[in-house]
Amino acid sequence: MDKLRISLPGLELKNPIMPASGCFGFGREYCQFYDLSLLGSIMVKATTLEQRLGNPVPRVAETSSGMLNAIGLQNPGLEKVMNTELPWLAGYDLPVIANVAGSMVEDYVEVAKNISRAGNVHALELNISCPNVKEGGIAFGTDPEVARELTAKVKAVSEVPVYVKLSPNVADIKTMALAVEKGGADGLTMINTLVGMRLDHRTGKPVIANKTGGLSGPAIKPVALRMVYEVSQVTDLPIIAMGGISSAWDVIDFISAGASAAAVGTANFVNPFVCKEIIDELPAILDELEVEHIHDLKGRSWKVGETADYRA
């Protein structure tokens, strides 16, 4: 099992696999399928200061090899998450990454300050890239200076390391990565969804009530992979990658691109066992690739000479 054990800022993980935020709630639904303690970590649903009811329905639409969603950060609010959801998760041997969202800087700071003090929260994921809310979210994730400042303010109050979730909906994601690094980020998570749209053939109107939604699923994997490949070459911050991961080989791809860990999102909806299956399958793949540890593959897509070695 040591082949998969990894160490990241704030996170000593049994394995590098975790469900992505928004695709797993707070784990209650998935604990009926397997023991959550098997997971490396869990990125829980975005938490805002006050309860949010989310967007009108329809909130999802399927697309080729993917889906659009515009849930709108529906969550029970900081207090309930602190008093109910996190204590429930503490029953598992599972370090939690708490996803923090807000409309204003003060919201982020307040949520980060409180939630980072929960015993089982080992890191924060700063959600500056939700494309589906009118205020906050992506507004913080597309301007490097704004993102840097927010990261610094959250960093100043957080008791645990802060990972910043990057949006792919920018001209140059490397600039954003470097900006949040300058703001003091301990790590990056990437990518959030790509803004997309689907129209009803007959009416010509958007299918999703919010009109646009975030595209996820296998369709976005090539984009995510390219971005991890680019960002991992300009920063030493560890990257937790997500974007269309649905198999153990997808995880190998992202580690090869330069990520340190991988999060599984949409695939949980199709196969509720997917995270467990990936964890089970990885050791045999590492044997097949003849490596001792999964991080022996890290960044081999761009590291000079390494690709040839592994092919030999």
Add this chain to the structure above:
Amino acid sequence: MIKVEKMKILSQKIIAENIYEIELQGPLVNEISMPGQFVHIKVNKANDPLLRRPISISSYDKKRQTMTLIYRATGAGTIELAQQTGEINVMGPLGSGFPVEDVKGETAVLIGGGIGVPPLYECSKQLKARGKKVIHILGFESAEAVFYEDKFKELGPVYITTADGSYGTKGFVTDAAVQFNIKADIFYACGPVPMLNAVEKLFESIPGYISMEQRMGCGIGACLACVCAVNGPELYKKVCTDGPVFAKGELVYG
């Protein structure tokens, strides 16, 4: 308990225009606890269509470990489903169905619209088995779309309506309920939202249950895609886990 298993496709046939009946077999059937629950089906092994398809259980037989589903094949996923043979990946049973235990009164009216008709069949069978008199009002677009009339007739009276008047009474299910002066002690309904709204108004004086439909993601309550507005402090409920069946008066019709 929710299972994910490969179920055997025993048969698959067209029973009305674009309407398919599929019979599946496997231990998952043992887990069904009430009529009106649904299953979430991965229609093929490919990434496209990606998501599962929620389909209500029309009837089941625990002795044979079989269940029958009826679906309309008009979208990409259900058209793909209609071509499947052999085995299929099913997750379920899911959701909370129609309560049939301890129902007060003698007579139940079951009202279905289009592809909302199927789950009422098992509901009616179980009500009848508990000694209730069952009356059915089933609405369809046209004569070509009508299915299960004879099956429901074996259980109790059936009133068919069609929107174009090509079969049965012309108009909506609520028109037939008024025209034939249907009286009951409880109602069970499944169909399009405007129909559910009209049914709740018409049968204001008796208790009842309605089954909702919404675009779904995970089917187990995690993704928060299929919410519906409700009266009460929580404001929203999840169709997949709090429903799909809700008590009369619970839903806010927008």
